[in-house]
Amino acid sequence: MTERLVVIGGDAAGMSAASQARKRRASSDLSIVAFERGQHVSYSACGIPYLVAGDVTDPDHLVARHPAQFVALDIDVRLSSEVVGISDGFVTVRSPDGEYREPFDQLVIATGGVPARPNVPGALSVGIHGVQTLEDGIRLLGYLDRHAPKRAVVVGGGYIGLEMAEAMIRHGLDVTLVDAADQPMRTLDPDMAGLIADALRREGVTLRLGERLEGFASHAGRVTAVHTTGGEIPADIVILGLGTRPNSDLAKAAGIAIGETGGIRTDRRMRTSRDGVWAAGDCVETFHLVSQRPVAIALGTHANKQGRAVGINIGGGYATFPGVVGTAVSKLCDTEVARTGLSTAEAEAAGFRPYSVVTESTTRAGYFPGARKIKTKIIAERTTGRLLGAQIVGEEGAAKRIDALAVALWHGMTVEEMTSLDLSYAPPFAPVWDPVLIAARKAAEALGSFS
Structure with a gap:
């Protein structure tokens, strides 16, 4: 009897799991269906800032495999299909054609991360952009082309904030970077982060450190300024780089164990607390090999390795993900x-x-x-x-x-x-x-x- 594998999430972790499982088990033994709520699968999210900056000239260049390539592998990829519930042996799927249930024998949860969105006045104004998905990057490029903004405010001084500040510089915009911390790059020691602050200033970026975001001003629905504890900053476009949290809500609602970081708890083989259910990628909690503590670190390198381990295990092999050191x-x-x-x-x-x-x-x-x-x-x-x-x-x-x-x-x-x-x-x-x-x-x- 053919076993059925359902994968929730069509990017790094989910499609790595699907591909590795297919390598080891034929479609007569294992049928695979992958649900992706967006329009793209198997793409490099880490490349999005470089698409916006112009280093990557075509969004298609960020796509490692298109849905048609997975079809050739006998993997059924369903786009614009969001899994909204998990029950015993079934997932509930919301698609353009309506809601339906899909059965599974084994399930991979690869729901990724949820970007932090500020709960402040004006947060839904047009011109405020996140950059989590490839669709986000394409929309941001379209906004830059249509509206030719002059002043950009980047909220958040982490990796995405740094990369998007460069992208806005490359577009010739006046750039201000806002962060509630007194340094950019909070994962660095203050002396090393100070070097990054110096580099930002050398590139003409105005730094507003130690200022908390309070809201956005808009005119006719479009953002015109950012309000912080330090005052008003004029803005024609705003980029949010406030980090992400594990997207574990679906798993939690299904009674699957969640760790102290908010990520799905798994063992070294990426098995969750429920039999037949696996998890991988930014939605999971992993183990820091130096601190010996659980962490949630959103990186494509981890997601690919974890997804590969899941696929090997579902395919009948044996693989583990031992942890991370945070590189x-x-x-x-x-x-x-x-x-x-x-x-x-x-x-x-x-x-x-x-x-x-x-x-x-x-x-x-x-x-x-x-x-x-x-x-x-x-x-x-x-x-x-x-x-x-x-x-x-x-x-x-x-x-x-x-x-x-x-x-x-x-x-x-x-x-x-x-x-x-x-x-x-x-x-x-x-x-x-x-x-x-x-x-x-x-x-x-x-x-x-x-x-």
């Missing part, structure tokens, strides 16, 4: 930023006694054309020298060095052990002492002063 990169024009592991504040909150060192170097040999500045911060445990986290701010060639630090972190290395890492060297790529090694060496030297 992320971004950029603002010529300034690159990266982080992995814990910040100093996060390390202290997790019960560690951290210390840190900051080193300055260049991305290539100093004499080689194109050498750029890079500042590297290492956070380590005071008693053992174990690496707890790292942050990088620099120019071209800086950010991806975080990967070496992420691998060291994953394997629980100490800063002393890191000084012997056999990293590559040639003048066009690095100084003879790579910035990662310089930082590790300085951290190891500093450790000796605590004994």
Whole structure:
């Protein structure tokens, strides 16, 4: 008898799960239907700011697989179809043709994240945009083309805020960035975040830090200003970058266990508390391998890996998702930023006694054309020298060095052990002492002063 798999959500996690399951089980053994409430599946949400900025010239370039390609794999993809309920063996689907029930034997919940929308006056004014989905990006581009705004306000100074500030700069707009915190990039230590604030100012962005959003003014339904605790900011367009929370409401309503972060709780194989129901992507809670605490981190890398594990398991194999260390990169024009592991504040909150060192170097040999500045911060445990986290701010060639630090972190290395890492060297790529090694060496030297 053919088993039936239903997937809720047609992006990274959901379609990875569907594809991996199909690789391992033929359609005669497993039928697969995937429901997506939007108009696109299997696309790069992380590419949306670069579509808006103009680096990506066609929305179609962000789509990894179109629905027709899944049809060729015998995966039934249904667009504009939102799952609004889960019961024993059935999901309730709302589509343009009406509401109906679809049976399942196994279910994958990949409902993603819910963007934070401010509950303030004027929040529904025309010209206020989020950038979570590909449709959002296309609508934003259309608004820029139709209305030719001159003044943009970006609300939120995280990764999306940074990337969308650059996109607005590229369109020639006057840009103001508002954040309730006293620094952009709250996941960085204040000294490293200060470098990002400096970079924003160098690019002509007006920073309004430590100001809470209070509302929006509009005329004829279209946004004209942003009101904060610091006063009024004129705006022709507003971009929201206030972060997301796990979209776990559907699972919660079905009685599936939710973790303390608000994400769906799963085991290492991505199984939920209900038999035959799996979950993956931004809607789930995962495990931080350094803090040893549950976290909810919305990243496409995690979603793809988790979805792959789900598909392998449904397909009869065995796969796990062990957790995360929180590695992320971004950029603002010529300034690159990266982080992995814990910040100093996060390390202290997790019960560690951290210390840190900051080193300055260049991305290539100093004499080689194109050498750029890079500042590297290492956070380590005071008693053992174990690496707890790292942050990088620099120019071209800086950010991806975080990967070496992420691998060291994953394997629980100490800063002393890191000084012997056999990293590559040639003048066009690095100084003879790579910035990662310089930082590790300085951290190891500093450790000796605590004994």
